[in-house]
Amino acid sequence: MKSPLLEATALEKSYGRISVLKNVDLTIDRGEAHIVIGPNGAGKTTLFKVLSGELFPGSGAIRLEGQDITNVPDWQRVRMGIGRTFQSARVFSDLTPFENMIVAVEARARTRGGLLQLLSIRPNAENRDAARVILRDFLLETVADRPTRTLSHGDKKRLELAMAVAGKPRILMLDEPTAGMAPADRHKCIELIGRLLAKGDFSLLLTEHDMEVVFGLATRITVLNYGEVIASGAPQDIRSNARVREVYLGHELATA
Ligand SMILES: Nc1ncnc2c1ncn2[C@@H]1O[C@H](COP(=O)(O)OP(=O)(O)OP(=O)(O)O)[C@@H](O)[C@H]1O
Ligand SMILES: [Mg+2]
Incomplete structure (x- = not known):
């Protein structure tokens, strides 16, 4: 069987004594739009930084098409095809x-x-x-x-x-690409990302709070809560998952 495009296993990350990622597993397959959701402070941006190489995990492994890249720095990961944006724009x-x-x-x-x-x-x-x-x-x-x-x-x-x-990435990682945008801009941005995805040039990993964006784009959703993955699966399964509704989506979907 072909290995996944990106595979992270048992990631752990702490800031000092605060454990922010706990035993996190995540895979990105070819052509997938994988969206990570969860409450503020759940560890989404930290997971992002670990996957893109801005931070290294305390333990665990990251593989790109089977090749161990856990200790490869971010600038080299960009060359290997992992492109990214930041939660606040860096231009x-x-x-x-x-x-x-x-x-x-x-x-x-x-x-x-x-x-x-x-x-x-x-x-x-x-x-x-x-x-x-x-x-x-x-x-x-x-x-x-x-x-x-x-x-x-x-x-x-x-x-x-x-x-x-x-940069023609194979995996594009976007941390809250629509954060702080007015609704019209947000629609433009989702449409754009959707169009790019349809061309099939890259797989996508993104974090997002806006449920319209999440359910409009995702082929798979992973839910983080206090640094732990509490669910991962197809959008319809996540939407009906009782635990997810309890900790996060109940409120978000009620207002979506
Ligand atoms: N550099 C840091 N030093 C210490 N603690 C940090 C640091 N960066 C983040 N944290 C803490 O780690 C936890 C996870 O933060 P992170 O930014 O990964 O969450 P997030 O899910 O991206 O949140 P948001 O939805 O608000 O963007 C939070 O409790 C945060 O306060
Ligand atoms: Mg964040």
């Missing part, structure tokens, strides 16, 4: 979206060529075109040449997403 705010996109596109080219170059003063025509196409796909055309710091929160989050997609 170069003094550059324009176009320039940000050039950084992302050139980083991909560097990865391919294996050569370390500095950001070109004059990006080549191919990279400029690639940057413009992605900006258009992500509805950022009209703001492409303003300083990024002047963009709305929703535009910045979409820019960050666009930069992650430009």
Whole structure:
């Protein structure tokens, strides 16, 4: 049997004496949209950081197509095809979206060529075109040449997403991609992610509080509570799971 795209087993993580992840197992299969949900402080962002290599687990293992990557740092995981965004957008705010996109596109080219170059003063025509196409796909055309710091929160989050997609990841990890967005922006963003997923270029792992997003996109849901996985399965099974409704979804679904 083929090994899963990503497989995490028995992950443990503590901050000092506070245990934040407890014996967490999680797999991401090819083509899957796996969404991690749970109350504030459940450990979702911590799990994310451990899977993307920003933090290392205290114990447990992470495998990418069977290869142990538990101790591989985040920048190397990006090269191996694990792309990510952060809960609060991280973009170069003094550059324009176009320039940000050039950084992302050139980083991909560097990865391919294996050569370390500095950001070109004059990006080549191919990279400029690639940057413009992605900006258009992500509805950022009209703001492409303003300083990024002047963009709305929703535009910045979409820019960050666009930069992650430009890296052509095999797994895209998004920590609350619609956090703080107005409903119209949120709809735009979900639609965009749905469209990207349908193309089948990557698998998705995301965390989200908005149940419309969760049930609109997920092929599988894992529920964390106080650092433990209390359920993992198909959306309809999670929706009807008594324990999940008790600790989290009862309230969220009542208001969804
Ligand atoms: N750097 C840190 N040092 C100490 N404790 C931390 C640190 N980061 C997170 N924690 C604690 O770890 C627990 C899990 O936090 P985490 O950010 O992973 O939760 P989360 O599920 O992402 O929450 P949210 O839904 O609010 O984003 C929380 O109790 C938090 O206070
Ligand atoms: Mg979080």
